[in-house]
Amino acid sequence: MLEKTYDAVVIGCGAAGMAAALAVRAGGRTVAMVDRENFLGGILMQCIHNGFGIQEFGADLTGPEFAERLISKVLTSGIDVYLNATVLDISGEKPSLVVTACAKAHGVMRLGCRAVVLAMGCRERNRGNVAIAGTRPAGIFTAGLAQRLMNIDGYLPGRRVVMIGSGDIGLIMARRLTLVGAQVLAVVEIMPYPSGLARNISQCLNDFSIPLYISHVVSRITGRDRVDGVEVTPLVDGAPDYAKTFRLDCDTVLLSVGLIPENELSRKAGVPLADDTGGPSVDANLMSASPGIFACGNVLHVHDLVDYVAEEARRCGEAVNRYLSGENVRQFRLIAGANVRSVTPNFYAPQQENVLYLRSLIVKNDAVLSLQIGGVEFKKRKLPHVQPSEMIRLNLRPADFPALSDDAENCLEVAIR
């Protein structure tokens, strides 16, 4: 058994884990990072397309290039990195937490620490979760699994592909498949609008004349041992019009139907999760209700931009440092109001900088973001366009807040009008 003690242990070596670990290390703390893969970088390493890093680095980078910038710092910072290791358990109580993992090289590993940063990312919603009827042949993949098989292992998942879901992952994969010689017959989207960026509709679908069917669903998958086709059904007023179902012959179905924060470890450790995000409830310092356990990145809430992941993780690491120094700050509740699906974190601290991330429930042009404390609006911001698939980021500095008395509830409600 390997037994070591650190100030902080970071679970996950993707963008969030690396940025958080670097920020903690910058405070002079001892840090360990753990990851199941045999490489640093997490999911970025299979996202070989460009479009990352404009906010964070001012450059148009591929996923691996974005990761490289963090990896090279991690490898020269004196952070202990344990690859090929799986975390099994988080236990203990403030201030002595224990992260138990196992790895071929070490057997069981007991890493004692005072702070844990959860950065495990998310998993993909799969066919079972969306209950598509039909058979269970080979040839059905989530888009991320297909991306991994193609870009890391070099395998072609199929030759004639139907993509379910028009989010960016699906669109990027449609282009990727076409470039390696597969034929993408259609992208099928349940909503009446595509959920990925307009630029991706352009450079991934239009460039290759791939048809996009909005307001349609794949109602059945057929094929005994391998997929041989799908039935596609249009939605009329939100309900499937089975009479208009048409068939596409294909050998592969890819699903890009959503991401779910991967919080099994958190749940097992008793960290309370928020219903609206699927990730831990956290305070203004991104610390969960379990003292010493922090969360950042996709495990906290699903992000659209890795640049925001890195920023959030960095702030989380800085908060870990303050926590380890014994600092405390006055906090009040932060909740989602009208037309807001979720807001993270769940508390704000008027005496420090706050970054809020929220998602809209509605699609609207010329919307207004309204912030109220105790029913009184103290700040608003114009939003030219809101839609659920685009995360909204809002900075709140101490100067932005009205005077607040310590013994009032001061609950901050964020709403979209």
Add this chain to the structure above:
Amino acid sequence: MFDVAIIGAGVTGAAIARRLSSFKLSVALLERRTDVSFGVSKANSGIIHAGFHHNPSTLKARLEVQGNFLFDRLKAELGFPFRRVGILVVAFSPEELKTVEALYMIGIANRVPQIEIVGRERILSLEPKLNGDVVGGLWAPTGGIVEPYRLVFALVENARANGVSLFTDWSVAAARRADDRWLLVSEKGETHEARRVVNAAGLYADEVSGIFGAEEFHIIPRKGEEFLLDKNAAGFPSHVIFPVPARNSKGVLVIPTVEGTMMVGPTAVEIEEKDDTGTTPENLDRVFSLAARMVPGISKRDIITSFAGLRPTLPGDDFFIDLSRKAPGLVQVAGIQSPGLTAAPAIAEYVKELLQKDGLDLTEKPDFVPTVGHSPKVVEMNFAELDELARRERAFAHIVCRCESVSEAEVVEAIHKGHISLDGIKFYTRAGMGRCQGGFCTYRILSIIARETGLPVEAITKRGKGSELVVGRIGEAPLTAQAAAGGATAPEGSGG
């Protein structure tokens, strides 16, 4: 030359093979698919029934109760997951209660131990998650739950350890009688000889019977869809919950599985195709409303996956287990639908007696080993045990399936036991069965199979030939016209 050839390695064939393996006999177990338990037994609810559904005059009623009784010993010997969680049949009206009482009388006539009628207060204390409108029901504590594939794998493993030869991808295409033996020919042209044959071919028992020129009957496949719900789902009962039964089925059940997930279903629809295991959207809502009526808190949101299985039914609905009167040396074991799994150990005894009646000489093997070694599983260990084990075999400390905590060592063991398809490994180890449904472990398992078997990854299948996972390596396919046309400008907006 074999003394006995068993056609079909589902739970029935596997149980018979294991029973015969305790005698000095040469036995062949022939399975048409790429792995055992891949036919009817692949989609089974895993319920060990108590024995109050079927009329005592039927063969299935007798074998059901006997089989139920034999499960404790079988589990002690073979170590598959099995728990007697008990079965509750719930009634919501006085009429339903009358049906429940009729079931109780059947149970008494079948000599089911410990069965009793319970009133509303008692049933709610037994199962607090029930709908408060329940008026009473039947409590059968001898009912239980089992992991069906692990049961079949354990039966086959023990049979093989005691000398039974397993042949997979072996489908009987023809049979010729010569002297006192049968010459069996497979679809690929391979041959085996056997003095006696057991037809335990599930959905294809009628076709196999025809191949032997034996009795004519017609197997009607009856499809059942089941839904698997998350471990963390609310409304998770402690016992198996049955409604009052319908005409041709025991109804939509709520089943706490022995692995800790929950199953809702099955449905019962007669179909024509023996290969049609597709699920349908119409059934989803119906099944869930039936289930939620009994256990509120069950929700479609918790669905991890759904699947459908086929049961081989015969007109009259009873088991057809007998020596053939037309084909010498052939034992028919057909129409083994529910309670087939429960009855399997008793069916094995019954078949053994039929073979003996036919003249098969049964001498006990003194060196018969009734137990299988316990394979270590990371999910069952504490950290100290895991560390100790990892010292001896490092691959136990390498977790391949994170959702179910399955180690590389367990996957390698499954492969060495002959499970080289993804489904075979999934059923043996549970890798790929969890929350992410293979999203994170598929690529790892593919590379482990390739490493251990030498198979190219393109040849690795989901469940046998025709279900290969990937179609090749990238860089080998020429660009399609579509991609080449990527060089031309395309108009904006398309489709829909």
Add this chain to the structure above:
Amino acid sequence: MRELVCIVCPIGCRLTIEMKAEGEISVTGNRCPKGDAYGREEMLAPKRVVTAVVRTDSRAFPYIPVRTDKPLPRELIPGLIGDLAQRLVHLPAVCGTVLIEDYRGSGVNVVTTRSLPPAGIPQTGGPGQKAEAEDRITSP
């Protein structure tokens, strides 16, 4: 007149491109100069950044991601994909190394986008990572 979406950054401005008399091009709808440049180029000589993976000699990391360092004329893309399928990269590789210089006279280079260790040594930064057994693939 053409309407298209600018692909330079995630905002995706909707551009309207008009070909006027004497070959003059007018671009409207862009929020920045990059959009103007993109609109013109898309009419005259459309280009795209291409990303792909190339085979390596390592078993642990059998493919290395690559990109064009600038957008490449679209008509050259199928040829590039085909050429990359023939290549083999010998590890180690450092992110940003030029794999192909000035592809077919386009002025565009193909560079690696990931650093990978030599075949035989898994990537590690910290304590106790034992190397896996022979990981080099000798035949292409």
